[in-house]
Amino acid sequence: MKASLQLKMGQQLTMTPQLQQAIRLLQLSTLDLQQEIQTALDSNPLLDVDEEYEGQDGSDSSDASNKDDHDQSSSEDLTPAQETAAEETTDSEWNDDIPDDLPTDSDWDDTWQASAAPTAASDYQSSGGGDDFDFDSRNGTTDDLQDHLLWQLNLTPMSDTDHLIAINIIEGVDDDGYLKESLDDILNNLDPELEVEMDELEAVLHLLQQFEPSGVCARNLQECLSLQLRQLPQDTPWLSLAQKLVDNHIDLLGAKDYAALMRKLKVKEDELKLVIRGIQELNPRPGSQIAPQASEYVIPDVMVRKVKDEWRVELNPDIAPKLRINDHYASMVKRADTSADNNFIKDHLQEARWFLKSLQSRNETLLKVATKIVEYQQDFLEQGDEAMKPLVLHDIAEAVSMHESTISRVTTQKYMHTPRGIYELKYFFSSHVSTTSGGECSSTAIRAMIKKLISVESPKKPLSDSKIATMLEEEGIKVARRTVAKYREAMHIPPSNERKGLI
Numbered sequence: 110m111k112a113s114l115q116l117k118m119g120q121q122l123t124m125t126p127q128l129q130q131a132i133r134l135l136q137l138s139t140l141d142l143q144q145e146i147q148t149a150l151d152s153n154p155l156l157d158v159d160e161e162y163e164g165q166d167g168s169d170s171s172d173a174s175n176k177d178d179h180d181q182s183s184s185e186d187l188t189p190a191q192e193t194a195a196e197e198t199t200d201s202e203w204n205d206d207i208p209d210d211l212p213t214d215s216d217w218d219d220t221w222q223a224s225a226a227p228t229a230a231s232d233y234q235s236s237g238g239g240d241d242f243d244f245d246s247r248n249g250t251t252d253d254l255q256d257h258l259l260w261q262l263n264l265t266p267m268s269d270t271d272h273l274i275a276i277n278i279i280e281g282v283d284d285d286g287y288l289k290e291s292l293d294d295i296l297n298n299l300d301p302e303l304e305v306e307m308d309e310l311e312a313v314l315h316l317l318q319q320f321e322p323s324g325v326c327a328r329n330l331q332e333c334l335s336l337q338l339r340q341l342p343q344d345t346p347w348l349s350l351a352q353k354l355v356d357n358h359i360d361l362l363g364a365k366d367y368a369a370l371m372r373k374l375k376v377k378e379d380e381l382k383l384v385i386r387g388i389q390e391l392n393p394r395p396g397s398q399i400a401p402q403a404s405e406y407v408i409p410d411v412m413v414r415k416v417k418d419e420w421r422v423e424l425n426p427d428i429a430p431k432l433r434i435n436d437h438y439a440s441m442v443k444r445a446d447t448s449a450d451n452n453f454i455k456d457h458l459q460e461a462r463w464f465l466k467s468l469q470s471r472n473e474t475l476l477k478v479a480t481k482i483v484e485y486q487q488d489f490l491e492q493g494d495e496a497m498k499p500l501v502l503h504d505i506a507e508a509v510s511m512h513e514s515t516i517s518r519v520t521t522q523k524y525m526h527t528p529r530g531i532y533e534l535k536y537f538f539s540s541h542v543s544t545t546s547g548g549e550c551s552s553t554a555i556r557a558m559i560k561k562l563i564s565v566e567s568p569k570k571p572l573s574d575s576k577i578a579t580m581l582e583e584e585g586i587k588v589a590r591r592t593v594a595k596y597r598e599a600m601h602i603p604p605s606n607e608r609k610g611l612i
Contacts (some may be wrong), residue, residue, distance in 0.1 A: 131467040135474060135515070138522035139408045139428045146429055146468075155438050155454070155461040159431040254286060254325070254396040255279055261320045267313075270303055274313045278326065286325040286396030287333065288314070324395040331359050337391045347384045350374055354384060362388070365609045385610075409526035411479040411534075413490070420487060422480045424472055425526070432468065434461050474511070478519045481508045482537050489537070490527055494557030499541030499549050542592075544585045555581070555588060556596045563602060571608040 137145060150156050252260075258279045262272070277298060281290030292310055299305050317326045323340050327333035334355045341348055354362060354374060361369050362385070371381055392398065412423045442454050482505065488496035502520075506513045520534035541549040559577055566572045572580070574593045581588050597604075 127463050127467070130463060131470050132518070134467045134471045136518040136521060139410055139524075142429055142471075146432070149464055150432075153457050153461050153464070155435050155457045156464065157433055157435040159433040252399070254284060254399045255282060257399045258282065258317070258320055258325065262317075265316070267316075270305065271309070271313050271316075273303070274299065274305060274310055275317055278310075278314055278317055282326055282396070284396050285394040286322065286327070288326050288328050322392070322395040322398045324392060327395075330393055331355060333393065333395065334359075334388065334391050337395075345387070347380075347387045350376065350380070350384045351387055355388065365607070367610075407524050407531050409524045409531050410475060411523070411525045413479075413483055413525055413527045415490075415528065420483050420490065422476065422483050424476055429468070432465060434458065434465070474515070475519055475523065477509050478505060478511075478516060479525060479534065481505050482525075482534065486537050490529065493529070495554050495561070497537075497539065497551040497553040497557070499551040500538050501540070502538060542586060542588055544587065550586050552596070555586060556600060558584070558586070559593060559596055560600060560602070563597075563608070566608075568608070568610040571605040573605045 134142065134145065150158065259276070262275050262279065267275070274295075277295050278288065281288050281295060283289050292307065292314070296305060296307060296310055314326060318336050320326070324333040324337040327336055335352065338348060338352050338355060354370065358370060358373050361373065367378075367381060371378065374381070374384075376384070408428055409425055410428055412425050414421055414423075438454060439458055441451075442458060443451055482500075483490070485498060485500050485504070488498065502513045502516045506516045509516075520538070523534045524531050525534055525537075536553075539551045539553040541551060542555060544550050558581060562572060562577055562580060574597065575590045577597075578588055578590045578593045581593070594604075602608075
C-alpha cells in the first residue's frame with residue numbers, strides 16, 4: 110500500500126451552538142425553563158427582565174398607587190393632636206420593649222422579637238391578600254410519623270428501659286404506620302445487659318399501639334383494623350360483628366366470598382353490608398395521616414378557551430418572565446475597540462440575542478403545535494374522552510411542516526389548560542382501533558367507554574373482560590379481550606373478581 114493524499118468535497122450537517130440551544134430550550138419543561146432563564150439572567154449582564162411588560166396589567170402599579178393614596182389620605186385625616194398621640198404611643202412601646210443597657214455579647218434578634226410571632230391575620234395581610242397567600246406552606250408540617258410518635262412518647266411516663274425499647278420499636282415503623290421489624294430482631298438489637306424479655310417488649314408495643322393515629326405500630330393489616338375497631342365507641346351497633354369478621358374471617362373478606370361470610374357470621378345481607386361499610390371507613394394506612402406529601406401543582410404552558418363559538422389557543426404569560434437586552438450596556442459596545450471589556454460586552458450581547466431568539470422560537474413552535482392539536486381534538490373539548498380522535502405525531506408533523514422528533518420534544522412535559530382540566534400534550538395522541546363500519550376509534554375513547562361500562566355495572570355481578578369486549582363490538586368497535594384487559598389495567602381498574610361486592 111502506497112500512502113497518498115487526496116482532496117474530496119462533501120457536505121455535512123453540523124449543529125451550530127445556536128441550534129443546540131434552541132433544541133435544548135424546546136424540550137425543557139416549565140420549571141426547567143424558569144431555572145434556565147434565571148441562570149441566564151445571573152450569568153449574562155446584557156439580559157434583563159422587562160419590568161414594563163410585567164406591569165402592563167396594572168396590578169403592581171395600581172396597588173402601589175392605591176397604597177400611597179391610602180397612606181396619604183390616612184395621614185391627612187389625622188388631626189395634629191392625633192398624630193402627636195400616635196407618635197407618643199409608638200415611642201412608649203419602643204422604650205418599654207428595649208432595655209437601656211444591653212450586654213456586650215447580646216444578639217439583637219434575642220432582644221427585639223416583636224415580629225417573630227405574627228398573628229394569622231397579620232400573616233394574611235402581610236402576604237398581600239388572599240390570592241398570593243400560601244396556605245400549604247404556612248399550615249404544612251415537616252414532621253414525619255416517627256417524629257410524631259416520639260413526641261407522644263416523651264409525654265408518656267415510663268421507665269428508662271421501656272423508653273429505650275419504645276424508641277427501637279418506633280424506628281422500625283414505616284411511613285404507612287406498620288411495624289416492619291419483627292420483635293425478635295428488635296430484642297436482639299437491644300443491649301443484653303438490660304435483660305429485656307419478650308413479655309416486656311410486647312407490653313411496650315401494646316402501649317405504643319394506643320398512640321395516634323389509630324392503628325399505628327400494627328404488624329399486619331388485620332391487627333391494624335382490629336386496633337382501630339377497639340378505639341370505636343362501644344355502643345356502635347356493628348362493632349362486635351366487625352371485630353369478629355376482622356379477627357377470624359378477614360381472608361374471606363379479601364376474597365369477597367360474601368356467601369361464606371354470611372354463613373360464618375350468621376347474619377343477613379343487610380347486616381353484612383352495614384359491617385363492611387363500617388370496615389371500609391377505617392384507614393388501612395394510618396401513617397399517611399401524618400406529614401402528607403406536599404401538593405405538586407402543574408403550571409400549564411398553553412391556555413385554551415372558547416370565545417364566541419371559536420376555540421382560542423394562547424401561551425400562558427406567567428410561565429416565564431419577559432426578557433430584553435439591557436440598553437445601557439449594549440450602548441457601550443464600540444465597533445473598532447478590541448479591548449477585553451469591549452469583547453466581553455460583545456460576546457454577551459450576541460449570546461443574549463441568541464437566547465432571546467431561541468425563546469421566541471420555542472414559544473412560536475409550542476403555540477403552532479398546540480393550535481393544531483386543538484383543531485384535531487375539538488370534539489374532545491366539547492364532548493369528552495369518548496369523542497377523542499386517533500392522532501399520532503406524524504399527523505401534527507405534517508400539518509406544521511416539522512419533523513416528528515421536534516413534535517415529540519414540544520409535547521413532552523408540556524401541559525394544556527382546557528375547560529375540561531389540565532392535560533399533558535401527549536395525552537391527545539393515541540393509537541387507533543378499527544370499527545365495524547370501516548372507520549377508526551381512538552384508544553383513549555375506548556378507555557373512556559370501558560370506564561363508563563364498569564361504572565354502571567352491578568356490584569354483585571361485575572362485567573368480565575370478554576363481556577366488555579362483546580358490548581364494545583355491539584357498539585361497532587372490534588377489540589379483543591386481551592386488549593380490554595390491557596386498557597383496564599392501564600386505568601388501574603381491578604379484574605371482575607376483585608370488583609365484586611355487596612355495596
